[in-house]
Structure formats: structure tokens, C-alpha cells
Amino acid sequence: MTDLQKTDYQRPDFALIAGVDEVGRGPLVGAVVTAAVILDPNKPISGLNDSKKLSEKKRLLLAEEIRSKALSWSLGRAEVEEIDELNILHATMLAMQRAVAGLHIQPEWVLVDGNRVPDGLKHCGSAVVKGDSLVPEISAASIIAKVARDAEMTELHQQYPEYNFAGHKGYPTAEHLAAIAKHGILAEHRRSYKPVRDAIERGPGAGDDSV
Incomplete structure (x- = not known):
């Protein structure tokens, strides 16, 4: 090759x-x-x-x-x-x-x-x-x-509009990181990625959406 x-x-x-x-x-x-x-x-x-x-x-x-x-x-x-x-x-x-x-x-x-x-x-x-x-x-x-x-991101946005996935498409923008800090981690988040891992480690404050 x-x-x-x-x-x-x-x-x-x-x-x-x-x-x-x-x-x-x-x-x-x-x-x-x-x-x-x-x-x-x-x-x-x-x-x-x-x-x-x-x-x-x-x-x-x-x-x-x-x-x-x-x-x-x-x-x-x-x-x-x-x-x-x-x-x-x-x-x-x-x-x-x-x-x-x-x-x-x-x-x-x-x-x-x-x-x-x-x-x-x-x-x-x-x-x-x-x-x-x-x-x-x-x-x-x-x-x-x-x-x-x-x-797919537009569909996810309809489920969780507070994250604005239709706008940033899931990329680690300041808006997305702020939404994670406020609303927590979703089942659809990649736990091996550092910003998600860090949010999980912070524990309480992830909100009702945390899993």
C-alpha cells in the first residue's frame, strides 16, 4: 500500500x-x-x-x-x-x-x-x-x-435543544462545553474524549441528563 x-x-x-x-x-x-x-x-x-x-x-x-x-x-x-x-x-x-x-x-x-x-x-x-x-x-x-x-445531529438537537447540536454538530465549541457544564453528559457523548471525561470526573452538577 x-x-x-x-x-x-x-x-x-x-x-x-x-x-x-x-x-x-x-x-x-x-x-x-x-x-x-x-x-x-x-x-x-x-x-x-x-x-x-x-x-x-x-x-x-x-x-x-x-x-x-x-x-x-x-x-x-x-x-x-x-x-x-x-x-x-x-x-x-x-x-x-x-x-x-x-x-x-x-x-x-x-x-x-x-x-x-x-x-x-x-x-x-x-x-x-x-x-x-x-x-x-x-x-x-x-x-x-x-x-x-x-x-443525525439535527435529530439529536430535537431531543436535546438546550445543547444546540444543530448549530455546532457536536464539536467542542465554547457553546457545547458550556451546555455540558450546565446540563451534563448525555448517553450519546463520547466518554473517551477529554472534555467529556473531565465533566464526568467533576461529578455532581452534570444534571438530570447525566448517565
């Missing part, structure tokens, strides 16, 4: 390439969500880019187009309990393998955003640094994954 750097990226000579990306390694709450996408060369999609560089409106439009035009796409995830047990890196690798396994078409090669390929994919994949800006399939995967995870 060779990690392909931005300066020397060359597209592998395969017809069926799956791009894989993740969203949600940094947040304090919720699953890490991954996606795998095989695009259809006969149905080009314009405007693909790193999901973080797109507006929410553009992401939603592109996600719908990707889902309708791709040869195959799949979501994978690792839950909070798996993140706390395995650590976020290994949980992310597991979620990526699940996304690829969920494709209904077997890819000939897998391109993974970043500098590491999950162990289960090393025989048929390689990593691409900044791949979400370089590889259309990875860009598409980043968009699908982000739209899916953002939707």
Missing part, C-alpha cells in the same frame, strides 16, 4: 473506483460516519469538492445528485460505544470498511482520504492525502457522509 501525496497523485487505472471518506472524528457526541461512492462516468456530476468547502445548500443538492447518479454508494458508521472501546482512529477504520462492504457493486480499487488505509482494504486500496479535493469519488463520499451526520 502506497500513500499518494498531493504532488504525485496519479489515478489508478481501474474502471470501478470507490472513494471513501469520514465525518465526525472531532465531535464529542455521536457516531463517526463514513461513506463509499462509485461514480458513473456516464453521469458526470459538476461541483464536487471537499464537503467542508461547500455551503450547506450546495451539499444537500449534490448529495441528492450523487445518490441518484452514482453506480453505488453506501454509508458506514461506528457508534459511540465502539469509539470509546477502540479509540477514534480504529473506529473510523472500522466504519470505512463497513461503508465499502455495503456497496452493492464490488470496486476494483478503493481510494481513501487521508494517509491510512483500513487493514481490511490494504490489498485493494490506497490513501490519498487531501483526497477530498483531488478525487471526485472521495469528494462525493465526503458530501454523502457529512449530509448524513449533520442530519
Whole structure:
């Protein structure tokens, strides 16, 4: 397995390439969500880019187009309990393998955003640094994954509006940390993450939502 750097990226000579990306390694709450996408060369999609560089409106439009035009796409995830047990890196690798396994078409090669390929994919994949800006399939995967995870945070917001998950998406913003201090830890929080661990150690004051 060779990690392909931005300066020397060359597209592998395969017809069926799956791009894989993740969203949600940094947040304090919720699953890490991954996606795998095989695009259809006969149905080009314009405007693909790193999901973080797109507006929410553009992401939603592109996600719908990707889902309708791709040869195959799949979501994978690792839950909070798996993140706390395995650590976020290994949980992310597991979620990526699940996304690829969920494709209904077997890819000939897998391109993974970043500098590491999950162990289960090393025989048929390689990593691409900044791949979400370089590889259309990875860009598409980043968009699908982000739209899916953002939707989950919106649902969580409806359950616990006092945390404003729809706004910060679970990341450790000052607002989120203040909400934890005031309202406590939820079952959906990642206990292996230091701000959550610290709040648990403070004990009383976590409120009725603490578990």
C-alpha cells in the first residue's frame, strides 16, 4: 500500500473506483460516519469538492445528485460505544470498511482520504492525502457522509435543544462545553474524549441528563 501525496497523485487505472471518506472524528457526541461512492462516468456530476468547502445548500443538492447518479454508494458508521472501546482512529477504520462492504457493486480499487488505509482494504486500496479535493469519488463520499451526520445531529438537537447540536454538530465549541457544564453528559457523548471525561470526573452538577 502506497500513500499518494498531493504532488504525485496519479489515478489508478481501474474502471470501478470507490472513494471513501469520514465525518465526525472531532465531535464529542455521536457516531463517526463514513461513506463509499462509485461514480458513473456516464453521469458526470459538476461541483464536487471537499464537503467542508461547500455551503450547506450546495451539499444537500449534490448529495441528492450523487445518490441518484452514482453506480453505488453506501454509508458506514461506528457508534459511540465502539469509539470509546477502540479509540477514534480504529473506529473510523472500522466504519470505512463497513461503508465499502455495503456497496452493492464490488470496486476494483478503493481510494481513501487521508494517509491510512483500513487493514481490511490494504490489498485493494490506497490513501490519498487531501483526497477530498483531488478525487471526485472521495469528494462525493465526503458530501454523502457529512449530509448524513449533520442530519443525525439535527435529530439529536430535537431531543436535546438546550445543547444546540444543530448549530455546532457536536464539536467542542465554547457553546457545547458550556451546555455540558450546565446540563451534563448525555448517553450519546463520547466518554473517551477529554472534555467529556473531565465533566464526568467533576461529578455532581452534570444534571438530570447525566448517565
